[in-house]
Amino acid sequence: MTAILSTAYSRDLGDELRRLRENNTSFGGRAMAVQLGWDPSKVSNIETGKARATEVDLAQYMATCGKDLDYLQDFTNRYRYAFDLYFAQAPSNLRTLAMVEAMAKKIFVYEILSIPGLLQTESYMRALFTEAGIESSEEIERGVERRMGRQSIWQRPYRPECVFYVHELALQMRVGDAKVMEDQYLRLLFNAHILRVVPANIRGLAFRSKCTLFEFAKASSLAYTETDLAKVFAQDEAAVTWSRSLFERLDAVALDEEQSKTKLTEYISGLREDLHDPRTDLA
Template sequence: MTTIASTAYSRDLGDELRRLRETSTSFTGRAMAAHLGWDPSKVSNIEHGKVRATEVDLVQWVATCGKNLEYLEEFRDRYQHAFDAYCVQLPDNLRTLAMTEAMAHTITSYEVMVLPGLLQTPEYARALLREGGIEAPEDVDAFVEARVGRQSVLQRVYRPECLFYVHELALQTLVGDTRVMKEQYLRLLFRTHTLRIVPSKVRSSVPQSKLTLYEFDKARPVVFSETDMAQVFAQDDLAVKRARRMFERLDAVALDPEQSRSKLAEYVSGLREDFHGRPTDLAQEQLQHGQRLR
């Protein structure tokens, strides 16, 4: 067992071992340690992704949980990369991302063409996934449910401190129809204390791809980026330093929270006529929307 700095992936896989213990045995962590002849701290550290378990440790753990050699080999193949400074995953693997969001005390993100997943309405998320055409149609509802479920971190008493930078291009990109966009704009109006818009005229001097920096109380920061093909988690010092410089640049060019609210109100005003041609009252819409979010 080797002590090493934990990573987003090591914490995810450690938690997977914990769940395996809880679902496949009747052992508590302390009882598991006694059964294996280990110190209780060893079980705790492995389950929290704080230490790298040896191959012998994994064999003993998996065997105790009643799993076969095939399961061991599959888990070992993933575990050998658990503590790498860079981790690449398929976009549909949401466990590591969800766990990273749940553990972070600070989340700073930047989106270019779409709105942040943590702020998306279900209708916006569904339209985005359907129009993207990458996910199988029968899987879209499950992905929407998972995305909405991740948003629960923002409702916790001890929720992370969040700051979302959004390029205005994301507001200009029609997802679904105008009804979907109006609902989404209204959702954002209630998050303007954590939202800063980068004006559309600012392009070449800001990052060209989405980026998120997660910071924790007792772990090193994690930089996250994503494309349609892969998710990348980086814990390298250089990657973190580069991400901080990018967010410093965004801080310099983005609208402040009040200006961002005014900019959002402009987009809502563009959709203020209801679908029967009658003008609507923006204040009343915001009130009704706030009631739906409770």
């Protein structure tokens, strides 16, 4: 076992080991350590992602949990990258991201072309998945369910401190019908205390990558971005520094809370005017 800087993925896989122990044995953490002949802190450090387990450690742990060689090999292949300061995951894998959001003390988000997932309405999500070309209704509903599940952080008594920077291009991008957009604008207006609109005339920032910066009480800060191809987690100092610089620039140019409310109200009013303008049917 090697002590090392924990990462989002090491904490995720460590938690997977904890759940494996709880679901497949009657041992608590200390009893597991006794069973394996380990120091009691070793199980805790591995399960919290604070220390890297060796292949022998994993083999002993898996055997105690009743897992076979194929299971061990699959986990070991994933665990190989657990402590990388840069790592990517498939877009459908939301477990690490959800865990990061749940653990974060502060979350700073910058979105350019769509509303941040944590602030999306269910109808907006569904329309977004549909217009992205996902044809299977089952796959769309799974995507909506997973994203709605992430929003459970808002129901927690100690939810993270958040600031969402949303470029005005995202407000202009029509997703679904007028009712979908009106509901989404209203959801943003309700959350205006944590929303900062970046005006459309701030064009330089529109060409930057969307980004999220997570800060934790007892772990290193983490930068995150995603595309249709992969979710990318970066704990490298240069990546975190770049992200902080981006959010400093956003803070300097974004509208304040009251200005953001006014901007959202303009979009809601414009949408309602379009709905009552018979000329829109002639376009």
